[in-house]
Amino acid sequence: MIxxxxxxxxxxPDIKLRKTPSIGKYGRMRKQFLEEHRPFLYNKLVLSxxxxxxxxxxxxxxxxxxxxxxxxxxxxxxxxxxxxxxDPMKWVGLMNTCHVQAEENVLAExxxx
Numbered sequence: 001m002i003x004x005x006x007x008x009x010x011x012x013p014d015i016k017l018r019k020t021p022s023i024g025k026y027g028r029m030r031k032q033f034l035e036e037h038r039p040f041l042y043n044k045l046v047l048s049x050x051x052x053x054x055x056x057x058x059x060x061x062x063x064x065x066x067x068x069x070x071x072x073x074x075x076x077x078x079x080x081x082x083x084x085x086x087d088p089m090k091w092v093g094l095m096n097t098c099h100v101q102a103e104e105n106v107l108a109e110x111x112x113x
Contacts (some may be wrong), residue, residue, distance in 0.1 A: 027055035
């Protein structure tokens with residue numbers, strides 16, 4: 001049922017938007033993918049009001065997955081605290097590489113699926 005507010009000679013629907021939680025990088029990427037490549041699924045999620053819960057779930061899962069993958073990649077690449085103190089630039093480069101590899105896995109598994 002919609003309530004109406006009198007405004008002069010007219011009645012205007014009293015519609016209030018729900019506060020939507022902010023979504024992060026991976027949620028926004030998933031939304032863009034759905035809009036461009038899966039429009040039927042996107043419309044279904046929008047019309048059933050389950051888009052934002054879906055995006056928040058993807059965001060949380062992506063962050064958890066990166067946190068799970070990163071230590072293994074760091075160990076395989078030889079990223080240690082000793083390396084960080086001995087050669088900071090090499091450490092940063094290896095960390096960036098590991099993070100990109102972990103993110104690439106997450107994108108393939110969760111975002112573009």
